[in-house]
Amino acid sequence: MFAVLKTFVRQTWLVLGLACGLSAALAAVDAALRDRIADQARHRLEQTVLQVVPGGTTALAVTVAEQTVYRVEDAAGDLSGWAVVAEGRGFQDRIRVLVGLSADGRTVTGLTILDSSETPGLGDRIQQPAFRDQFTGQPSDRPFARAGSGGATASATHPVTGIHAVTGATISSLAVINAVNEQLSRIRDDLSRHAISSEKTSP
Amino acid sequence: MSTVPQLPGAGERLTQGWFAENAIFVQLIGMCPTLAVTSTLPAAVTMGLATTLVLLASNIVTSLLRHHLQPHLRILVYTLTIATFVTIVDRLLAAFLPGMSRQLGPYVPLIIVNCLIISRAEACASRQSVLIAIADALGQGGGFLLALSSLGLVRELLGFGSLWGVRCVPDEWPTFLIFGLPAGAFLTLGTLVAVLNAWKLSRSASRGDNHV
Numbered sequence: 001m002f003a004v005l006k007t008f009v010r011q012t013w014l015v016l017g018l019a020c021g022l023s024a025a026l027a028a029v030d031a032a033l034r035d036r037i038a039d040q041a042r043h044r045l046e047q048t049v050l051q052v053v054p055g056g057t058t059a060l061a062v063t064v065a066e067q068t069v070y071r072v073e074d075a076a077g078d079l080s081g082w083a084v085v086a087e088g089r090g091f092q093d094r095i096r097v098l099v100g101l102s103a104d105g106r107t108v109t110g111l112t113i114l115d116s117s118e119t120p121g122l123g124d125r126i127q128q129p130a131f132r133d134q135f136t137g138q139p140s141d142r143p144f145a146r147a148g149s150g151g152a153t154a155s156a157t158h159p160v161t162g163i164h165a166v167t168g169a170t171i172s173s174l175a176v177i178n179a180v181n182e183q184l185s186r187i188r189d190d191l192s193r194h195a196i197s198s199e200k201t202s203p
Numbered sequence: 204m205s206t207v208p209q210l211p212g213a214g215e216r217l218t219q220g221w222f223a224e225n226a227i228f229v230q231l232i233g234m235c236p237t238l239a240v241t242s243t244l245p246a247a248v249t250m251g252l253a254t255t256l257v258l259l260a261s262n263i264v265t266s267l268l269r270h271h272l273q274p275h276l277r278i279l280v281y282t283l284t285i286a287t288f289v290t291i292v293d294r295l296l297a298a299f300l301p302g303m304s305r306q307l308g309p310y311v312p313l314i315i316v317n318c319l320i321i322s323r324a325e326a327c328a329s330r331q332s333v334l335i336a337i338a339d340a341l342g343q344g345g346g347f348l349l350a351l352s353s354l355g356l357v358r359e360l361l362g363f364g365s366l367w368g369v370r371c372v373p374d375e376w377p378t379f380l381i382f383g384l385p386a387g388a389f390l391t392l393g394t395l396v397a398v399l400n401a402w403k404l405s406r407s408a409s410r411g412d413n414h415v
Contacts, residue, residue: 014271029294
């Protein structure tokens, strides 16, 4: 029994010792950098939130309809809008979109891409203003749809807001459109209620 | 069996990695980052430096432990060492270059399986002194950085008309999207390897060598 243990230790002391030492080094690096990395992620998200909601100066994460949304306030502390994260499946990977909404939740105030790994030069052009700005100023209760040939056309019974897809990147464009539609239909009314109730409680 | 082949010294280790035994253009190893993250120059340089840093740390540790390595457990030791330093570099990038860290994505953790690093541990660091191992890491890492940068330079210039994110060609100049895509990586790499080989052939031919 002891002989087996002795052979085992003689063979593996380096691997075992190295594993302990290197794990300690990793723990130290994590402890030293964790806060900085988390701060950076938070800071980046906050900056992005303020980009899609004009007039805001601070962003607060709050929970509405069991989701994390960002409540944006101006310098005076009044509600200036909301930002919500929408997620969809793109051409390569998931696409995460941040949508800005007005205080009453009825108008889209801006849209930006948080994360995407779309094809450089093609799908990643969904990040350019020419595509994103089509959403700005549009009502949030009217679904977005791809405009042009093959796209949905507006009818009197089902009005839609046409969005021109990026040339050569229909899948990426549709992913954004669908993600936004899905998220807005889920959260729009809750945000409106929230906005009204917070107006009532504020003096 | 009386003569053991002499292993190269520090000076030779330092220089051979740049050209004569360049990891990308001659050995053709470490192809994954070479093809995946060289669409722009900044990404290529960051990947080259990150890999060099890991290679340097791995070579130093491996060389220090070389007298205690068990033949059947040595790969385990290399992998442990490399994985640790890659994770450290990954966290450093996330903390200090968050934009680049997001752009490189999974390719930073994938440095762990870059066979350039484990091959240097096996070929040099596990047999030679720390000084030679450091020279080897700088030579091979430098050659890797040089190769990635030259791919990044060509691809960014042709694919996006810019260098280091700054547009530097006239507006009427066409950009070739394909150079930003994976296919462009293969085209650029193949062309660069062909040009280098042609140059080496013509040089040895002019010297009258019969063998290449």
